[in-house]
Amino acid sequence: MGGGKASSRKASASSHKKSQRVKKVSAERAVFLFRRMLEIRRFEERAGQVYGMGEIGGFCHLYVGQEAVVVGVKDALEEQDSMITGYREHGHMLACGVSPKDVMSELTGRASGCSGGKGGSMHLFAPDAGFYGGHGIVGAQVPLGTGIALRHLYEETGGVCATFFGDGASNQGQVYEAFNIAALWHLPVLYIIENNRYGMGTSVQRAAAGTTQDGHRLWARGRAYGIPGEEVDGMDVLAVRSATLNALEHCRKRGPYILEMETYRYRGHSMSDPAKYRTKEEVQGMRERHDAIERQRSRLLQEGWASEDEIKTIESEVRDTMKAAAEFATTAALPCATALYEDVYADAAAAADGASNLAPCVAD
Amino acid sequence: MKNLLSSAPLPSASPVAEEEPLSQQSVREALRDAMAEEMRRDSRVFLMGEEVAHYQGAYKVSQGLLEEFGEKRVRDTPISEIGFSGIGVGAAFSGLRPIVEFMTFNFAMQAIDHIINSAAKSRYMSGGLLRCPIVFRGPNGVASRVGAQHSQCYASWYAHCPGLKVLAPYSSLDAKGLLKAAIRDDNPVVFLEHELLYGQQFPMERESSDDVILPMGKASVVRTGADVTLVAFSRMVGFCLQAAELLRKDSIDCEVIDLRSLRPLDSACLLQSLRKTNRMLVVEEGWGFAGIASEIAMQMNERGFDWLDAPVMRITAEDVPLPYASNLEELALPSVEKICRGAMELCNKGFSNARAGGSAS
Missing domain, CATH: 3.40.50.920 (Rossmann fold)
Structure with missing residues (x-):
């Protein structure tokens, strides 16, 4: 089995300062990162509106506030790499370049949705872009992502699987079964803990032993398995990008690594959560002082990477794109009845007899 | 290759002796041969589970496989059913064809979330974008005097779930032909063996049964x-x-x-x-x-x-x-x-x- 020995614990313990050394980016790159984050923000705001209109059913978990994490990570990944996450994944799809129309119309359960309307908000996939979903059971994506890393090692693709999960999932037992196996087998997996401070309504300190208000240190749980890690300012897309580039180098050569992204979700856990477990001031403070998009906007102007006018143009383009996506998603056709029995099995013959009782789709 | 999927009649698994004595094989050996043949045929097929490699299988079903295929393809896992099952499913999502052995299906209850929520449903939830060619296999049902927690038949649990195929063969020939078919299938398959049948001998086919693939869904x-x-x-x-x-x-x-x-x-x-x-x-x-x-x-x-x-x-x-x-x-x-x-x-x-x-x- 490939891979070398994981680095010493001592090195990992001191490694959580690394993220402060931000790697340089081109002006073009910096603008792109700004645009991507803005796309996710505006998409999610639209999704919130569409949900309010009653066009999105069930659960809908918005990523507003956390945009820098997936955008920074995705930008550091190479073509052969993969990603997987839980159910707060609209942003991951957009970061992979999937069309907002495909994602929004999945949220509204339309045939044009990326899962044909059969997955919904929590089950979005883009395997051709290396994104494996979109999983609804908290923590389940961690062994799954570790398995995708096993495939990278097995077929010597040189790829790494970026496996995202939250602070809430960090308390699931299967996460540590996966850590153990990833370390034993030196699997090229990058664990990304999106620590947004609350697992649904329970703060991380109330759910995860050994964490405090100031230093969450969920990444340090990897030490027991010899997996190094570090904390990263998840509200700074360039810090995320730099830390990910460093971590990927470790993963490709040596095996698993953990990045704990300190981030924050501005909205409730899902659309039905008024988020009364935290103060308005706390949310307001994060928005005003740490917002990743505002930070990147200031940086673009300061560094002369973009002008006010250029930024305004981007903002207006993004707004129009998301408006069009929402309009499309609320008017697109529902799936045909025949879709009910499609994709249960790879071979149609294995599906139940019920399939034959369905009326064929009427073309619209 | 003798693919029996399309040709009738199907070979009978009757243990009733015929005039000329047929070669006999235990279910254990038939299962091992099925895995070995498929692993020779397709480099994406690999076996993982507790004690499958160095110990040669808790019930010796994987006897000799480590020697032939090495540690890359015959992987000992720690006692972590939900962990290694999820890893198997992830590997299947991304293009490998894992065989996940449970020491017994009693322990698969630890992993049932991945078998059902991750393996069985993902093709459907993704509108066909995700595929999951994986076999979960191991002994199911009672053994002998091992008490309540080690003696349960899970057939109806798995058969309940659309997206899974569930096989439970009796004879050696069926065990071999169906396991080979399961490994080649593009769906997640739960393959229920029986500890008390592993040692039982059954007649194999008159001619070489090297490439017998039996159809799933046929009694x-x-x-x-x-x-x-x-x-x-x-x-x-x-x-x-x-x-x-x-x-x-x-x-x-x-x-x-x-x-x-x-x-x-x-x-x-x-x-x-x-x-x-x-x-x-x-x-x-x-x-x-x-x-x-x-x-x-x-x-x-x-x-x-x-x-x-x-x-x-x-x-x-x-x-x-x-x-x-x-x-x-x-x-x-x-x-x-x-x-x-x-x-x-x-x-x-x-x-x-x-x-x-x-x-x-």
């Missing part, structure tokens, strides 16, 4: 008869064949059907037999409540009502966790005698066979 009529249809899967097929021999002395001519595949279920084969015998007795090693036998009884009710001369009968485990004491364990499980009594009752005949003892109530 096998392992004994033809006219009076009553006995339906079973896995070890209970052997019980039914024994019962059929005893019942012959009481002038009851039993047809015995080995289901082999629980999902898809070969309802057509069952209905065809019912049409002939008009009586059906389903034997299940697991609990009766919401079980495979219940499902079959309901399907016969819905689709074969006009051919039924009597209600479909079930012989299943008693509705208790399996006890340890030998006499209680025996009482709790289906037996040849219970099957004989049931069949006699179903055919309105007194049961007088000396070996099984007693008479029908």
Whole structure:
């Protein structure tokens, strides 16, 4: 089995300062990162509106506030790499370049949705872009992502699987079964803990032993398995990008690594959560002082990477794109009845007899 | 390659001896050969599980595989069922074809979330974008005197779930042909073996059975008869064949059907037999409540009502966790005698066979 020995614990313990050394980016790159984050923000705001209109059913978990994490990570990944996450994944799809129309119309359960309307908000996939979903059971994506890393090692693709999960999932037992196996087998997996401070309504300190208000240190749980890690300012897309580039180098050569992204979700856990477990001031403070998009906007102007006018143009383009996506998603056709029995099995013959009782789709 | 998917008739798994002696093979060896042949054929196929490599398998099913294929393809895992099952599913999502061995299916309960939520549903949830070619295999059902937590039949649990295929073979030839088919299949397959059958010898095919691929979803009529249809899967097929021999002395001519595949279920084969015998007795090693036998009884009710001369009968485990004491364990499980009594009752005949003892109530 490939891979070398994981680095010493001592090195990992001191490694959580690394993220402060931000790697340089081109002006073009910096603008792109700004645009991507803005796309996710505006998409999610639209999704919130569409949900309010009653066009999105069930659960809908918005990523507003956390945009820098997936955008920074995705930008550091190479073509052969993969990603997987839980159910707060609209942003991951957009970061992979999937069309907002495909994602929004999945949220509204339309045939044009990326899962044909059969997955919904929590089950979005883009395997051709290396994104494996979109999983609804908290923590389940961690062994799954570790398995995708096993495939990278097995077929010597040189790829790494970026496996995202939250602070809430960090308390699931299967996460540590996966850590153990990833370390034993030196699997090229990058664990990304999106620590947004609350697992649904329970703060991380109330759910995860050994964490405090100031230093969450969920990444340090990897030490027991010899997996190094570090904390990263998840509200700074360039810090995320730099830390990910460093971590990927470790993963490709040596095996698993953990990045704990300190981030924050501005909205409730899902659309039905008024988020009364935290103060308005706390949310307001994060928005005003740490917002990743505002930070990147200031940086673009300061560094002369973009002008006010250029930024305004981007903002207006993004707004129009998301408006069009929402309009499309609320008017697109529902799936045909025949879709009910499609994709249960790879071979149609294995599906139940019920399939034959369905009326064929009427073309619209 | 001799692909039997499209060619009829299917090879019979009948253990009844024919004129010329056939070569014999244990179920254990047949399963090992199936994995080895498929691993030679496709480099994406690999085996993972507890004790599968250096220990050669907790029940020695993977004997010799490490030597031939090395540690990359025969992977010992820690005792972490949910962890390694999820890893297997992730590997399958991304293009490998894992065989995940559970030391027994009792321990797969730790991993059932990945079998159902991750493996069985992802193709559907993704509108066909994700695929999951994976086999979960290992011994299911009772062993001998191992108590309640190590003695459960999970057939109905898995057969309940769309997206999974569920196989439970009896003979060596079926074990081999169906495991090879399962490994080649693009769907997640739960492959239920039986510890008490691993050592049992069965005749293999007359010619080389190297590339026997059996179709999934096809039951096998392992004994033809006219009076009553006995339906079973896995070890209970052997019980039914024994019962059929005893019942012959009481002038009851039993047809015995080995289901082999629980999902898809070969309802057509069952209905065809019912049409002939008009009586059906389903034997299940697991609990009766919401079980495979219940499902079959309901399907016969819905689709074969006009051919039924009597209600479909079930012989299943008693509705208790399996006890340890030998006499209680025996009482709790289906037996040849219970099957004989049931069949006699179903055919309105007194049961007088000396070996099984007693008479029908």
